[in-house]
Amino acid sequence: MGDFAFDLAHLLSGLMVVVSMVLLYQDRLTAMLNVFAAHAMLLGAAVGWQAEVQGAGHLWITAGIAFVFKGIVIPAALHAMVRRLGIHREIETVVGVGPTLIAALALTALAVLVVMPATEYANPLAREDLAFALAVVLLGLLMMITRRNAVSQIVGFMSLENGLILAAAGAKGMPLVVEVSVAFSVLIAFIVFGVFVFRIRERFDTVDIGTLERYRGEQQDGA
Amino acid sequence: MSLFVLHVSLTFGLLLAAAAAGVVGLRRQGASDVVYGLSALAAAGGAGFAVVHGFLGESPAALALPGGLPGVGIRLRIDSLSLVFLVVVNAVAALVSLYAVGYGRHEHPGRVLALYPLFLIGMNVVLIADDAFTFLIGWEFMSLASWGMVAARHEDPEARRAAHLYLLMACGGAFALLFAFGVLAGHAGDYAFAAIRARTLTGWMPELALVLILIGTGSKAGLVPLHVWLPLAHPAAPSHVSALMSGVMTKVAIYGTIRLVFDLMPTPQWYWALPFLFAGISTALIGLLQALVERDLKRLLAFSTIENIGIIYVALGLAVAFTATHLAAPAAVALTAALFHVANHAVMKSLMFCGAGAVLHAAHSKDLEKLGGLFNRMPATGALMLIGAAAISALPPLNGFASEWMVFQAILASPALPVEGLRFLVPAVGAVLALVAALAAACFVRAYGIAFLGRPRSPEAAAAHEVDRVSLAAMALMAGLCIAGGVLAPLVVEALRPATLQLVNAGLPAQAGPVPLTLTPFDGTRSTYNGFMIAVFLLVSSFLASWGVHRIATRATRRAPAWDCGFPDASPATQYTASSLGQPIRRVFGPIALRVRQQIAMPPPGSTAPAEFRLSMTDPVWSLFYVPLARLVELLSWQFNILQFLTIRRYLTLMFAALVLLLVVVVLWR
Incomplete structure (x- = not known):
């Protein structure tokens, strides 16, 4: 593998981490969805480059799925959802942006510290990829717990899943069926989330999941 | 090898068939005959195969079956230690199953039927397991099946409580064992016993493993303070199951301790003996004190089991101490004593529980205060129970005496210990053990005397009748084993030699004294015991005495004295009761060891209500x-x-x- 191949793979996956951070920084839903589309397209590019470098044809399919579905279809659907709900301005963060970004930096450092020593003898490409992928996963989780809005939680989940696919693409010999099933499960999750969000909206006139909390366990308590 | 395959397939095949019969015949008449008959056959076969193994010297035989943990599989192995326990467990289980053929007909069996063979399978699997996974599977099988049998009378809230407590303790114990195996196997994660044996533990890992092992196996054996479930759960099951749980399952737990501590753990340190000695002696004392004041016959027997477990753990502790200080001969004596007492207690406790079952069936009560005068109504059971009670009270020439005598021989060897602390501690433990041995006799005088002698204390006891012949035959065989174990003690000890050779690298000297059948723990210059001679002497002297009495006594009619043998009043309530006989012990030990609270409620003046005497006892643990x-x-x-x-x-x-x-x-x- 040439230096250029390594550098480009490194650049693409590094960019994904950066975009994950950018995701955390957004305070408008529409902007966030656009950033997420960029995230997914970057994933498509990264996986495509892996397909080229590894000469693995099936990875092109994964790249295609990532690019078309996650980069175009799902963001478009989410845009439509946000428009129909009329919530394009809202984002209720739980923790402020500053502390969130500091936590994100710490998590990225942690991911590098965990992966680097553990994969000492692995292919350097896979190593870097794994470290970045873990960082993307952790940032996705961080996004899920620092946001209240159901749509931004969906976006957090999907960016987490992007990290998983990045990790999978970096490892050689990952069979296509795994990626297809992962993509499929994300699609299902998206549908479920979507339906769920509309149901929440119908019931409670908001997609702030904090509202749900009041409605738990009332049968038992008889409140 | 092929013998082992035959052994395993035949025993487990028969037991599985019995379990299937138990499921099919849940509500059918005569199913209990089939289940218990097959179980008896399987257990007898298991014991027989083990004996043949021993004679052919084919041990250790190993077998690896597919399944189990990946990379480990199901490994089975028979070595000298397994052989000893296989013989004890299966022989006693066969006799108890035979008893159950008779007893099961009138004991509502229902749920017990399918679980009983599974219980036997579990115990057998534990004994031949050669990896941690198989061992734990067998262990849990044993726990769950016995739990099901304890819970068989679930209509009774007492039984439900006992079963619940038992399940909790069994879970805790199994967890401790799981962690113990984890510590022993380390992060290499090879759970085959051979791999565990080969590992060396560093730092405080061996001590941690020892504590976990003692908690795990001790909770099943009934070691203080993990004994609280035992006096509730053992008596709650039907009597033949109580016999197996008390007589046999506790021995499987002891097998676990021996296998893990003496076989799988590295060479012991002297201070490892301390938990054994302290836990053992307090177990013996607490168990016995509770037995002395207990009114319920079966629960009394369960407490006595706790006492005997304590004695066995003391002997094991001595074996650890002697092994750690490289005193091979006393270590062999201590370990032989422990194994011998395991065998003896298995036989005599099963006999006693079977007898208690017979009493319960005949007199419809196990409350000592409602029994009495049973010897005249059920003479055969009475005579057999007398042998069992004498054996468990450690009276020569029966087997209980022989093994307890050997424990004391090991204690007397303690001055040779190079550790100052142990030299002081072990004689103190011996003194307490002597107290326990004496009190055990008192306990069984009380239990037997109240139940079988005197006059009946309830109409049911007065209407009691002898039990069926099959049960009696099984009990007679057990009583025969009690006598044989005492009279032929040197032969038993010889049979235990391969096991002690395997575990502590030493055996007793050849049992060939100047007089045949002399038990010689050390060489002939130190103390020896000959149960056979004592038996002969007792037979001859009692024959002579009775002959003399008949010879000298007059045949003339005698008039009864005015005091009427101490029973001038015809009411049975004037006799000693179980509580009154235990009262002195309660006075002495009660306030501390038993938390006795006595209350006398006097009615207010003018009221015609009776005064009441209330007595409450709780286990301080x-x-x-x-x-x-x-x-x-x-x-x-x-x-x-x-x-x-x-x-x-x-x-x-x-x-x-x-x-x-x-x-x-x-x-x-x-």
């Missing part, structure tokens, strides 16, 4: 150990209850925090 533990658990559950009502985001945060924490640990640990 409850208030010292379990009540605080239960409070702690309750407190923690209340604290953790908050976790039940978190928001979705907080749950996610918890998971995230756990993940990050683990990753940080990974980074820092390296």
Whole structure:
């Protein structure tokens, strides 16, 4: 593998981490969805480059799925959802942006510290990829717990899943069926989330999941 | 090898067939005959195969079956130690199953039927397991099947409580064992016994493993303070199951201790003996004191089991101490004594429980205060129970005496110990053990005397009748084993030699004294015991005495004296009762060891209500150990209850925090 191949793979996956951070920084839903589309397209590019470098044809399919579905279809659907709900301005963060970004930096450092020593003898490409992928996963989780809005939680989940696919693409010999099933499960999750969000909206006139909390366990308590 | 295959397939095949018959015949007449008959056959076969193994010297035989943990499989192995326990467990199980053929006909069997063979399978699997996974599977099989039989009379709230407590203790014990195996196998993670044996443990790992082993196996054996379930659960099951649980299952637990400590653990340190000695002697004392004041016959027997477990653990502790200090000969004596007492107690406790079952069936009560005068009504049971009671009270020439005598021989060898502390401790333990041995006799004089002698204390006891012949035959065989174990003690000890050779690299000297059948723990210059001679002497002297009495006594009619043999009043209530006979012990030990509370409620003046005497006893272990533990658990559950009502985001945060924490640990640990 040439230096250029390594550098480009490194650049693409590094960019994904950066975009994950950018995701955390957004305070408008529409902007966030656009950033997420960029995230997914970057994933498509990264996986495509892996397909080229590894000469693995099936990875092109994964790249295609990532690019078309996650980069175009799902963001478009989410845009439509946000428009129909009329919530394009809202984002209720739980923790402020500053502390969130500091936590994100710490998590990225942690991911590098965990992966680097553990994969000492692995292919350097896979190593870097794994470290970045873990960082993307952790940032996705961080996004899920620092946001209240159901749509931004969906976006957090999907960016987490992007990290998983990045990790999978970096490892050689990952069979296509795994990626297809992962993509499929994300699609299902998206549908479920979507339906769920509309149901929440119908019931409670908001997609702030904090509202749900009041409605738990009332049968038992008889409140 | 092929013998082992035959052994395993035949025993387990028969037992599985019995279990299937138990399921099919749940509500059918005559199913109990089939189930118990097949079980008896399988157990007898198991014991027979083990004996043949021993004679052919084919041990150790090993067998690996597919399944189980990946990379480990199901490994079975028979060595000298397994052989000893296979013979003890299966021989006693065969006799108890035979008893159950008779007893099961009138004992409502229903749920017990299918579980009984599974229980036997579990115990057999534990004895031949050669990897931790198989061992634990067998162990849990044994626990669950016996739990099911304890819970068989679930209509009774007492039995439900006993079963619940038993399940809790069994879970705790199994967890401790699981962790013990984890510590022993280390992160290499090879759970085959051969791999565990080959490992060397560093730091405080061996001590940790020892504590976990003692908790895990001790909770099943009934070691103080883990004994609280035993006096509740053992008597709650039908009597033949009580016999197996008390007589045999506790021995399987002891097998676990021996296998893990003497075989799988590295060479012991002298201070490893301390937990054995302390736990053993307090177990013996507490168990016996409770037995001395207990009114319920079966529960009394369960307490006596705890006492005997204590004696066995003391002997094991001595074996550890002697092994650690490289005193091979006394170590062999101590270990032989422990194994011998295991065999003896298995036989005599099963006999006693079977007898208690017969009494329960005949007199419809196991409350000593409602029994009495049973010897005249059920002479055969009475005579057999007398042999069992004498054996368990360690009277020569029966087997209980021989093994307890050997324990004392090991204690008398303690001055040779090079550790100052042990030289003081072991004689003190011996003194307490002597007290226990004496009190055990008192306990069984009380139990037997109240139940079988005197006059009946209830109409049911007065209407009691002898039990069926099959049960009697089984009990007679057990009583025969009690006598044979005492009279032929040197032969038994010879049979135990391969096991002690395997575990402590030493055996007793050849049992060939100047007089045949002399038990010689050390060489001939030190103390020896000959049960055969004592038996002959007792037979001859009692024959002569009775002959003399008949010869000298006059045949003339005698008039009864005015005092009427101490029973001038015809009411049976004037006799000694179980409580009154135990009263002196209660006075002496009661306030501390038994937490006795006595209350006398006098009616107010003018009232015609009777005065009342109330007596309450609790095991001090409850208030010292379990009540605080239960409070702690309750407190923690209340604290953790908050976790039940978190928001979705907080749950996610918890998971995230756990993940990050683990990753940080990974980074820092390296």
